[in-house]
Amino acid sequence: MLDLGVVSDGALLTHRGAIVALGSTDEVGRHTLAADAEEIDCRGKVVLPGFVDSHTHPVFTTPRLIDFEKRIAGASYEQIAAAGGGIRSSIRGVREASVGQLAGHVLRALQEMARQGTTTVEAKSGYGLSLESELKSLQAIKIASQGWEGTVVSTLLGAHVVPPEYRDRPEAYVALICEQMIPAAAGQKLASYVDVFCERGAFTPEQSAKILRAAVEHGLKTRVHVCQLTEAELAPLLEFHPASFDHMDYVSEADLPMLAQSPTVATLLPAANYFLGLDRFPDARQLIDAGAAVALATDYNPGTSPTPSMPLVLSVACTHMKMSPAEAITAATINGACALQLQHRKGSLEPGKDADIAIFDVQDYRELAYWFGVNRCERVYLRGTARA
Numbered sequence: 001m002l003d004l005g006v007v008s009d010g011a012l013l014t015h016r017g018a019i020v021a022l023g024s025t026d027e028v029g030r031h032t033l034a035a036d037a038e039e040i041d042c043r044g045k046v047v048l049p050g051f052v053d054s055h056t057h058p059v060f061t062t063p064r065l066i067d068f069e070k071r072i073a074g075a076s077y078e079q080i081a082a083a084g085g086g087i088r089s090s091i092r093g094v095r096e097a098s099v100g101q102l103a104g105h106v107l108r109a110l111q112e113m114a115r116q117g118t119t120t121v122e123a124k125s126g127y128g129l130s131l132e133s134e135l136k137s138l139q140a141i142k143i144a145s146q147g148w149e150g151t152v153v154s155t156l157l158g159a160h161v162v163p164p165e166y167r168d169r170p171e172a173y174v175a176l177i178c179e180q181m182i183p184a185a186a187g188q189k190l191a192s193y194v195d196v197f198c199e200r201g202a203f204t205p206e207q208s209a210k211i212l213r214a215a216v217e218h219g220l221k222t223r224v225h226v227c228q229l230t231e232a233e234l235a236p237l238l239e240f241h242p243a244s245f246d247h248m249d250y251v252s253e254a255d256l257p258m259l260a261q262s263p264t265v266a267t268l269l270p271a272a273n274y275f276l277g278l279d280r281f282p283d284a285r286q287l288i289d290a291g292a293a294v295a296l297a298t299d300y301n302p303g304t305s306p307t308p309s310m311p312l313v314l315s316v317a318c319t320h321m322k323m324s325p326a327e328a329i330t331a332a333t334i335n336g337a338c339a340l341q342l343q344h345r346k347g348s349l350e351p352g353k354d355a356d357i358a359i360f361d362v363q364d365y366r367e368l369a370y371w372f373g374v375n376r377c378e379r380v381y382l383r384g385t386a387r388a
């Protein structure tokens with residue numbers, strides 16, 4: 001993760017949305033260029049593969065300001081819910097919104113992400129929590145992705161929490177996910193992945209296994225929110241070959257060797273810890289030193305991480321998790337691509353890969369994690385298409 005393969009005085013050549021050559025300016029300059037080739041001068045700047053934000057929840061309508069203010073004043077989760085905040089307010093908003101309204105919110109989030117250098121985004125449903133509203137959320141992601149030049153990977157997160165109307169019969173809700181939501185999302189090709197929040201207060205390991213099994217049976221891939229609040233046994237979940245385990249704030253040391261040997265990526269979301277004002281952050285050093293693949297993502301969502309900014313995540317990863325700037329950039333690019341099983345197309349600048357390129361107005365890559373509260377991304381190319 002420490003070796004970024006920096007090319008000083010580098011250049012790259014793209015054609016029809018793909019990188020065709022990369023090397024020193026002299027080497028690339030020997031290629032014959034098309035008559036209408038456009039040259040972009042990046043002298044004195046850093047050119048990176050676009051960030052891969054492999055964990056976001058962009059389908060919501062309004063910020064959760066009650067939560068924000070009440071939490072600052074020291075209110076508990078229950079007090080926030082009683083005041084009309086919490087996830088229920090997001091559920092109400094999504095259920096009442098039209099697919100067009102939701103798509104508008106998602107598109108705006110994707111555009112904000114791109115302005116900060118992100119070119120590939122994983123987007124989850126998960127605030128509808130009914131068959132109709134989960135499918136509506138996935139349709140909104142699809143419509144938004146058609147209006148954006150970047151790449152979107154869609155995930156069904158019907159198993160975010162048990163919705164209020166199923167509070168006393170969670171097994172019936174699990175059955176709804178397995179027997180209706182997953183078959184519908186797969187049949188309509190609205191999702192590539194199924195995600196489940198395996199945690200105290202959300203879904204038990206047994207319920208999670210049921211949901212992941214249904215996903216695999218319907219040809220969908222899996223990923224899991226796990227170890228955010230409590231340790232969980234990872235072995236039973238690994239049977240479903242999840243692309244990633246996300247959050248990972250509380251990992252059992254005994255699970256580390258197994259995790260290191262599996263292709264499953266540990267995706268850390270430290271902006272959520274920052275926004276919640278927690279003292280504790282995921283132990284990135286322990287995971288990296290054990291040999292696990294570590295990715296970083298924003299966790300963009302209205303409750304715990306309302307940021308579209310991967311550079312902010314780099315900053316928090318370096319300052320609070322003691323990742324080096326090089327490790328953080330690796331985690332936010334090629335390892336994020338691995339977490340979406342897109343490493344053959346995304347996450348690094350190599351011939352044959354998509355021309356997803358972010359240009360930063362800094363002299364040194366370490367500045368990406370150094371400056372914060374400022375956007376140094378000057379220009380981004382999404383499969384070859386420029387966005388200033």
Ligand SMILES: [Zn+2]
Pocket residue numbers: 055057225299
């Ligand atoms: Zn999440």
